[in-house]
Amino acid sequence: MGTRKIIGIFLIVLSLGVGYFGLNKVSENSTSIEVLDLQVDLSNNSEKELGYVYVGLAVVLLGGGLFLLKKNSN
Template identity: 50%
Template structure:
């Protein structure tokens, strides 16, 4: 049962990480207009994306820990 929980944590972390990376990428836009560089990024959405990626890293490491703990026992 613990292996299953670890696997679910890993899958959820991959999904959340994918969503976070997409949030970061979608909100980092730059436009060059007549030699002027205009940055039209949304910083709050980028921060939310970084939080998602951080949460994904924590869930992934927790899932790896749970899977490794159950294989040693």
């Protein structure tokens, strides 16, 4: 197994972890409660945006890992 394939597999596994962490960060920071027929949204937007950054990074890592696995080694 070549070095490119090992790095590609590592990037794919890393992207899964970063994506999971990002999605958890987004879901943890968005809650709403209902008080006297009014729905109040309690969101931490800065943490939510950071979660979206992690999800974007996971997509980039996944793309890089797939690229390294598909690339022909000459």
